[in-house]
Amino acid sequence: METFIDRLRIVRERIAAAAQRAHRDPATIRLVGVTKAQPVEAIRTALDAGLCEIGENRVQEAEAKMTALEAERYRLTWHLIGHLQTNKAKKAATLFDMVHSVDSLRLAQAINRYAAEVRRDPGRRLPILLQVNVSGEATKSGFDLYGWETQPDVYERFCADVEQILALPHLDVRGLMTIAPWAPDPEAARPVFRATRRLRDALAQRFPIAPWRDLSMGMTDDFEVAIEEGATIVRIGRAIFGER
Numbered sequence: 531m532e533t534f535i536d537r538l539r540i541v542r543e544r545i546a547a548a549a550q551r552a553h554r555d556p557a558t559i560r561l562v563g564v565t566k567a568q569p570v571e572a573i574r575t576a577l578d579a580g581l582c583e584i585g586e587n588r589v590q591e592a593e594a595k596m597t598a599l600e601a602e603r604y605r606l607t608w609h610l611i612g613h614l615q616t617n618k619a620k621k622a623a624t625l626f627d628m629v630h631s632v633d634s635l636r637l638a639q640a641i642n643r644y645a646a647e648v649r650r651d652p653g654r655r656l657p658i659l660l661q662v663n664v665s666g667e668a669t670k671s672g673f674d675l676y677g678w679e680t681q682p683d684v685y686e687r688f689c690a691d692v693e694q695i696l697a698l699p700h701l702d703v704r705g706l707m708t709i710a711p712w713a714p715d716p717e718a719a720r721p722v723f724r725a726t727r728r729l730r731d732a733l734a735q736r737f738p739i740a741p742w743r744d745l746s747m748g749m750t751d752d753f754e755v756a757i758e759e760g761a762t763i764v765r766i767g768r769a770i771f772g773e774r
């Protein structure tokens with residue numbers, strides 16, 4: 531039977547192969563293990579195998595796991611990858627090391643306010659990514675950037691928000707996050723990842739004050755395509771932890 535270690539090794543090999551195809555250094559791609567709907571034991575197993583970056587999509591569920599794993603806090607990096615409501619911004623700013631799912635100016639302002647109050651290390655800004663939706667799929671959250679390359683008003687509206695977010699003193703904007711629409715063929719995700727990367731490149735030109743280094747994109751069904759298109763962080767659940 532395939533063990534956890536086997537599945538993790540296979541995923542790492544697939545990441546390395548995809549990176550090589552794109553002439554990229556595999557060491558520049560961070561693997562976040564997504565443990566939503568998995569028990570705390572799964573996270574312990576991951577830690578023992580050297581997978582220390584953990585992604586959760588709900589604040590409440592993550593908080594319970596963090597409490598159970600308090601003794602391992604120094605080894606773990608917690609990523610919030612799911613939609614965040616403004617009323618949970620305080621908790622998120624307290625608990626997480628990185629928030630991938632910042633999808634509105636209002637939410638960024640709320641996280642900034644609480645990050646100032648509650649961060650254990652108040653001198654350090656909270657790393658965030660801006661979640662964008664370039665595909666227009668209605669069920670996905672994110673800043674609406676559908677058609678941004680042909681509709682200047684769509685891009686300009688976003689840039690106005692970005693400008694304000696970059697001015698928030700307690701946030702460290704690292705880049706973009708996206709979720710491609712699900713499709714049986716991972717190739718269907720390629721245009722979405724490519725458009726997200728082009729958006730990142732445009733922002734880097736327009737706002738050189740931020741690094742815009744990170745692209746969080748790619749999940750179990752499409753992470754290799756995402757890496758070929760420039761992902762620096764992949765968020766993988768089922769391929770590592772099994773079906774939920």
Ligand SMILES: *Cc1c(COP(=O)(O)O)cnc(C)c1O
Pocket residue numbers: 564566587611612709748749750751765766767768769
């Ligand atoms: C669940 C989830 C993932 C991981 O999905 P898998 O298909 O299990 O790899 C990645 N990103 C987000 C935002 C998720 O909610």
